[in-house]
Structures are given as C-alpha cells and as structure tokens.
Amino acid sequence: MNRLLLNKIVITLSTLAALMGISFLLWILVTLSIRGYHSIDWHIFTTDLVNNGLRNVIIGQFILAGIATVIGVPVGMMAGIYLREYGINSKFAMIVRNLSDVMMSAPSIVIGIFVYGIFVVPFGGFNGWAGVIALAILMIPIVVSTTDSMLSLVPQELREAGIALGASKAQVIYKIVLSAAKIGLITGVLLAFARVIGETAPLLFTSANNNFFSFGLSNQYPSLTVSIYHLALFPSQTSQNLAWAGSAILTLLVLFINLITRFIFKPRKQK
Amino acid sequence: MLFNRFFRGLSHTSAWLVLTILFAIIIVLFHYSKSAIGDFGFFHFITNSKWIVGNDGNGGNFGGLIPILGTFLSSLIAMVFAIPIAMGIAIFLTEIAPEFLKAPVGIAVELLAAIPSIIYGMWGLFYFGPLLQSWFGGQSNSLLTAGVVLGIMVIPFMAALSRDAMNTTPSVLVESAYSMGATRYEVIKDIVFPFAKKGIIGSVILSLGRALGETMAVAFLIGGVFRFPDSLTSATISIPVLIANNFGEAGNLQLSAMFYMALILFIISFFTITIAKFYFLRKTD
Amino acid sequence: MKLAIQTKDFSFTYPKTKEATLKGINIPIYANKVTALIGPSGCGKSTLLRSCNRIHDVYPGNSYDGEILLYDNNGEKAENILQYKKENDLINLRQRIGMIFQKPTPFPMSIKDNITYGLKLSGIKNKTELLDRTEIALKGAALWEEVKDRLNNSAMGLSGGQQQRLCIARAVALKPQVLLFDEPTSALDPISTASIEELISELKNELTVLIVTHNMQQASRISDYTGFMYLGDLVEYNVTETIFLNPKEKKTEDYITGRFG
Numbered sequence: 001m002n003r004l005l006l007n008k009i010v011i012t013l014s015t016l017a018a019l020m021g022i023s024f025l026l027w028i029l030v031t032l033s034i035r036g037y038h039s040i041d042w043h044i045f046t047t048d049l050v051n052n053g054l055r056n057v058i059i060g061q062f063i064l065a066g067i068a069t070v071i072g073v074p075v076g077m078m079a080g081i082y083l084r085e086y087g088i089n090s091k092f093a094m095i096v097r098n099l100s101d102v103m104m105s106a107p108s109i110v111i112g113i114f115v116y117g118i119f120v121v122p123f124g125g126f127n128g129w130a131g132v133i134a135l136a137i138l139m140i141p142i143v144v145s146t147t148d149s150m151l152s153l154v155p156q157e158l159r160e161a162g163i164a165l166g167a168s169k170a171q172v173i174y175k176i177v178l179s180a181a182k183i184g185l186i187t188g189v190l191l192a193f194a195r196v197i198g199e200t201a202p203l204l205f206t207s208a209n210n211n212f213f214s215f216g217l218s219n220q221y222p223s224l225t226v227s228i229y230h231l232a233l234f235p236s237q238t239s240q241n242l243a244w245a246g247s248a249i250l251t252l253l254v255l256f257i258n259l260i261t262r263f264i265f266k267p268r269k270q271k
Numbered sequence: 272m273l274f275n276r277f278f279r280g281l282s283h284t285s286a287w288l289v290l291t292i293l294f295a296i297i298i299v300l301f302h303y304s305k306s307a308i309g310d311f312g313f314f315h316f317i318t319n320s321k322w323i324v325g326n327d328g329n330g331g332n333f334g335g336l337i338p339i340l341g342t343f344l345s346s347l348i349a350m351v352f353a354i355p356i357a358m359g360i361a362i363f364l365t366e367i368a369p370e371f372l373k374a375p376v377g378i379a380v381e382l383l384a385a386i387p388s389i390i391y392g393m394w395g396l397f398y399f400g401p402l403l404q405s406w407f408g409g410q411s412n413s414l415l416t417a418g419v420v421l422g423i424m425v426i427p428f429m430a431a432l433s434r435d436a437m438n439t440t441p442s443v444l445v446e447s448a449y450s451m452g453a454t455r456y457e458v459i460k461d462i463v464f465p466f467a468k469k470g471i472i473g474s475v476i477l478s479l480g481r482a483l484g485e486t487m488a489v490a491f492l493i494g495g496v497f498r499f500p501d502s503l504t505s506a507t508i509s510i511p512v513l514i515a516n517n518f519g520e521a522g523n524l525q526l527s528a529m530f531y532m533a534l535i536l537f538i539i540s541f542f543t544i545t546i547a548k549f550y551f552l553r554k555t556d
Numbered sequence: 557m558k559l560a561i562q563t564k565d566f567s568f569t570y571p572k573t574k575e576a577t578l579k580g581i582n583i584p585i586y587a588n589k590v591t592a593l594i595g596p597s598g599c600g601k602s603t604l605l606r607s608c609n610r611i612h613d614v615y616p617g618n619s620y621d622g623e624i625l626l627y628d629n630n631g632e633k634a635e636n637i638l639q640y641k642k643e644n645d646l647i648n649l650r651q652r653i654g655m656i657f658q659k660p661t662p663f664p665m666s667i668k669d670n671i672t673y674g675l676k677l678s679g680i681k682n683k684t685e686l687l688d689r690t691e692i693a694l695k696g697a698a699l700w701e702e703v704k705d706r707l708n709n710s711a712m713g714l715s716g717g718q719q720q721r722l723c724i725a726r727a728v729a730l731k732p733q734v735l736l737f738d739e740p741t742s743a744l745d746p747i748s749t750a751s752i753e754e755l756i757s758e759l760k761n762e763l764t765v766l767i768v769t770h771n772m773q774q775a776s777r778i779s780d781y782t783g784f785m786y787l788g789d790l791v792e793y794n795v796t797e798t799i800f801l802n803p804k805e806k807k808t809e810d811y812i813t814g815r816f817g
Contacts, residue, residue, distance in 0.1 A: 003454055003456075003457070004454065006454075006456055007454035007455055007456040007457070009456075010362070010455070010456040010459070011367055011455060011456070013359055014359040014360070014362040014363040014367055015359075015363055015367060016359065017355065017356045017357075017358070017359020017360050017362075017363060018359065018360050018363040018364070018368070018376055020356055020359075021356065021360050021376075021379065021380060021383065021426060021427070021430070022376065022379050024383065024423050024426075025379050025382060025383045027394075027398075028386065028390065028391070028394050031394055031397075031398055032390070032394075074285075075285050075288055075289075076285075076289075077285075078281050078282040078284075078285035078286075079282065079285035079286045079288065079289050081282045081285075082282035082283055082285060082286040083286065085282070086279060086282060086283065087286070089616075092286070093286070095290070096286045096289055096290055098545075098548060098549075099289070099290060099293055100289050101544075101548060102293075102541060102544045102545055102548065103289075103292075103293055105477060105480050105481050105484075105540070105544050106484060106537065106540060106541070106544070107483070107484025107485070107486065107511060107536055107537065107540055108484070108486065109484070109486040109511045109514055109515065109533070110296065110300070110484070110533050110536060110537045111296070113300075113514065113518065113529070113530065113533050114295070114296045114299050114300065116518075117299040117300075117302070117303050117530070118295070118299055137292055140289060140292070141289070144289060155659070155661075157657050157658075157659050157661045158661050158663070159614070160611060160614065160655075160657065160661075161655075161657060161661035161663070161723065162663070163611060163614055163650065164609060164611055164650055164654060164655035164657075164727075165650065165651070165654070165673065165674040165677060165726065165727065165730070166647045166648070166649075166650040166651040166674065166677055166678065166730070167647075167673075167674075167677055168274075168275045168643060168647060169275065169279070169614075170274055170275040170277075170278035170279060171274070171275070171677065173278070174278065175663075175673070176663050176664070179663070179664045179665065180663075180664045182664075194385060195385075198385075198386075198387025198388075198389070198390075199387070200387070200388070200389045200486070200487045201486040201487055201511070201515065204515060204518070205518050205519070225387065225389055228389055228393070229389060229392075229487065229490075232392075232393055232396065232491070233491075240397075243393065244393070247389070247390050247393050250387060250389075250390065251386060251387070251390050254385055254386065254387060255382055255385060255386075258381065258382060258385045259382075262378065262381075275643070
C-alpha cells in the first residue's frame, strides 16, 4: 500500500480515537449537567437523606474522607520518606515499594470486605470508623507512591549541602527536602483525597449508609457515594433524580480538586 | 539526636505498616474463607455453576464458575474495546497533536480518569446501556454494556501510561528518523513502538488488573443475574458484583463463599498487576 | 608554618569497587592558605576533598585507610577524623570544615533563613545574635549590599552567582576552620567567577581553603599551593608557582601544557 496513504489512515484513526475519548468525556459531563441541573436546588443542601436531601451524606463523605486523610497521609508520607531517604539501597525498601504499587491497583471491594472482617464483625455492625479505615488503606499506597516520586525530584546536592553544614539526616529531610518537595507532596495528597472521596465499594460494607445526620462514627455513617448507589437502583423518579443530583455534585467536587492541582499547584520541575 | 532516631524509626515503622496491611488482607481473607474452602475445595469451587442458599439460610451450594467467567469476559471485552482507542490517543498525544492541542487533550484524558466509577455506572445505566441495546438488541444491562463501559473507564489510564512510555523514546532517534523522510506512521511503527513496547504492554496488563477488580460500574451494568450469558447482550454477574449484591444478607457459609471469591479475585489481580510491574514496567529507582 | 590538615597514606575505596580510588595520599594543607587540587577527570581530586568532611559517609559502604589529621586552631593538637564514628562527632566536624558545591544549593527558604539555618543547628537561638552573624556572614561573602533590603525574600530568586555567594556566606557564618570548595565556579559566568575568586582570596585571612578545580588558570590565580593528581595518586605537590612554571614530573608538565586532560 502507498506509504503516504497508510500514514494518512493511521493519523486519521488516531485522531478519531482522541475525538472519541473527548466525546465520551463531554457526553458524561453534559449528561451530569443536564440531569443535575434539573435535580439540584437548595433543598438538597439543607435536608438530609431521610427527607430526600443530600446534606448529611455530602458532609458525611467529607468527614469520612477527611479523617481517612488524617490517618492515611502521615503513614503514607513517612513510608514514602523511608523508601526514598533511608532505604535507597535496601531490599526491604524495594519490596515495600513494589507491593505498595500493587496495592494501588487492587480491587477496592476486597479492601472493603477485609475491613468488614476486622472492624465490622468484631464490633457488631456497620460503623463509620470501619469506613474511615477502608478509605485510609486505599489512600496509603497512593501517598507512598507520590511522596516517593516527588522526593526523588529533589537534587542530591541539596541534601549534601545540609549535611555539610552539620545537620543530621532527619533535620535535612524535615527542613530541607520536604520543603523543596512541598508543592509536589501537597498535589499528591489532594489527588489521593480526590480519588478517595469518590469511592463507593469500600464503604458498602463498612460504614454502609445512614439516612440521618450524624457525627457518631460508631454507627452506620452517611456517605454520598453509597447513597447514589442505592438511590439509582430504587425504582422511583424522586430517588433517581436525587441520585443524579448527587452524581453531579460528586463529579463537580472531584473534577474541581483535580483542576486545582493542575493549575494552582503545578509541581515545579527541579533544575 | 532523639529527633533523629524518632524520625527514622517512625518512617521505618510506616514502611512496615504498609507491608503488614497487605499481609493482613491475605490472612483475613483466608480466615473467613476457611469454611467455604473446607466444604468446596478449589477445583470443584471454580467449576461449580450453582449458587444456592441452603433452606435454613446457613448452608448451601456455592460455586464460583459464573462470576469468574463474568469477570474475565467483561474485562476481555473492555480490553478489546480499550486497547485500540487508548493506543490511538497515545499516538495522537505523542506524535500527531500540534502543541496547542496536547495540553487540552491531555487534561481531558486526566479528567476522564478522575471521574468516579459510580458515575460511569449511572451514565451507563441510564444512557449508554440503552443506546447499545438499541444497536445490538438484548438487554441494556448486559455483559456487553458492562464490558464496553469498563473499557471506557480503563482507556485514560492505559492511554496515559502508554503515552509516558512512548515519550521516553530519545528525541534524537525520532528526529533522525524523520530527517530520513519517514512518515509519522513509520516513525511510530519502527522507532517509538519498539522502544516503548515494554511500557505499553505493561500498561495494558496493568489496566487489565484494574478492570478485573472494578465494582461499581459493573454492578450497575452487568445485570447481576446469576446465570451464564447466552450472548454478549445477556445479563450475567462478576465477582465484585456478586459480593456487592449479596454481602448484606449472607448467612455463614454464603459469607464464607464470598470471602473465598474475594480471595480468588485478589490473588488473580495481584498476579496480573505483579506481572505487569516486574516484567514490563521495569522501573529503575 | 601552621598545618590545618595533613593526610597520611590516605586511601579510599568506593562501595562495591575493587580498586581504590585514592592510593596512599600524603598532602599537607596549610592554615590560612589556599591549596588547589588539579588533575584530569577521574583523578580522585573531588574524592579527596569530600573525604575531608566525611561527606562520603552519607553513602554507606566506603572503606578508608590511613589517616586524615585535623589540627586545632594553633596548629598543634591533631585528631584523625577518619576515626569519628558517632553522628555527633561527624556533625561537629562538619561545623569546623564547611563545603561549597559545584552547583549553588540555596535552601528553599528566605535568604535570612538560609544563613541562620546552620547557626540554629549549632545551638544559637538569640534573635539578635542570629541577625548580627547573618549580617557579618553576608558581608564576608560580599553579598550584604545586594540583599540587605530583601533578607526575607526567597533565596531562589537570586542569580547563580549570588546564590553561590549565599552558600559561601551560609558556610562562613559558622566560623569554620576550613572551607572545602568543589569546583565552585564551573556553573557560573565569568563575572560571577571573578567575584568568587576574589572572595576566596580574602577568606584565607580568616580560614583555610582547599579547592578542587579543573580550571588551571583559576588554580594559578588564587592558590598558594597546588597538588596535581592523576589516577588516584598525588603526582606532584608544591608551591603554585613551581607547579606551573617549573614542574618536576613529566605528567604534571603534560597536563599543564594541555597534552591531555
């Protein structure tokens, strides 16, 4: 076949593929906007699920994801620091790094029922803490990985300069390296948060859901994602509209966080 | 000095914690699967196509054949759909797009990746599924719908990783090929692809690993019916969906059977992802 | 003449390497003088320099042989710094022997915080004292006039030459006995290079300088003593003038005249 023709075909097909990708995105966003627009009003934000509002589940999702972040980020970051700062040549670090990466892609429902096994069964029922733990477990490998990469971008001379002034290793890491990688690390945390706030499967059998507003994590706990799941499958127009409202709000939130990290927290390439 | 030791100890402990969580998952899954493993063994379990709860709600006859099949088939369909499109997007982003388009298209791909899976489920359930049904007949919640939407979900991930792999091709090689008069297709075929081959294959396998474990979108779309699919457009079930649908009211043996299924799923995806990582992504630290 | 450092049969092997990178080096570093180490790439000059503040120890697995003696301020009592094992000893060593790197390494903090970083590490907390010593250090690095009204600005906003002078000020603030320079001007433009060379010549009044450079003209301009190294050996060491005008070894002469390296 003519070389130029083959080339043109490939270029056209690739461009079509890109167009297809973009059109799926647009289709989904448009659908969400239209269905969301018709279903969202002030009522949604001021009443709880029991009264066909989403207030308690939105706040609940934030609380679950927020506490999971408070637990997961320090653990993930410290582990990432170990991998990049202390464990450079150690086999242990290599094993942890690889297994953590594997856990990043592991099925989230498995994490959910794992937590069911240790935090729901022994405690006699669904509870918010179990949901928090499940989300934290999901978050940790992500934070480990981004911390590891961001720290690797800090030039080695900066560490040596700190040591040459008489700083101890921990001081160099804490005051110099983490400062230098600050923007990248925050980006990693935000992205992990955005990922975790959209998760449903790990919450299904841990915190389940709650129709009422609550701060009590020792009982079933309200979440937006699980609500959408149940509402969508319930055969009533009201429920399904509410599910769309929730979907639109959730997507807006997640995309917003992603865009922030892109435009405001652009990780600076170290020279 | 105390700070020094404390800091180091803390980070060392955190690294161990990560490892411990992984082992804990395997141990807990095994623990709860014990009665199912005891009653059904392995080969019998994966070839048994029944899922019947016992009359007293506690015992029963449970086999994993249909959900395992559903998981594999839906993921397979996802791959068949996703690979050409993801490759096309990766090629577009690396060799074809003019500079001003690279960023917007790149952002679009990242946004697609960020959309939570339950949203894909909603969109698929109410819009995309019925569309496929109007084209291909059968059910709107079917193996096909689940597979295609799964594919759409996996495209951004595969495209991004493949693009990164392709970008590692040294520009000197690419430029010298162009300066010899090669067409873009030829540069991609003869220079970029061979160089990026490992990374691309790795991204495909990694995407497969993700697809195997996906729950919410598939839960909305595959139909959730415990039977063999007679055709692509009939409803069936996958492992995550089985768990999602039945976990709540499960009696002891059924619960154990579901943990058993989760264990099998975990091991399958663990191996898939590990293969992707070790043999093809070859990350140099 | 007062000694600041003296190496005795000093050998150094990098981790997992069979052959030693430095073979039995004996070199005196005289106090309040500038000593330069020159030689082709791979000759070991940076390795020798970096041994003096034990910064190799950041990367475990090295082996040392022989001694590196660090004398006190009177040039009398000496300690073998290779014997230091405890982290505290190494920290004290590095506050006595400072180092300036090839690429300027400003910390991601304000100019003031860069200088006070090392001071705070050595235990100085009094705000007035910190400010005073910051001013002295910046003046000593000929940077004060340029930055005195923007001490709280980020150090990353300085030019390359200014950043390097900041690093020198940072090291000088600790009042070290010796300063090690590892090709300090190779990443800088000629004007910045000239100002740093001038700075080094002034600094030797206060402390001792050991500088590694691949720029022979630089070595001949600023140093009092020069050591020529080749493949891990100290081939020749003498007063700078002699090395450049009347080298005794053929290899030295070949290098100086540009026949290799």
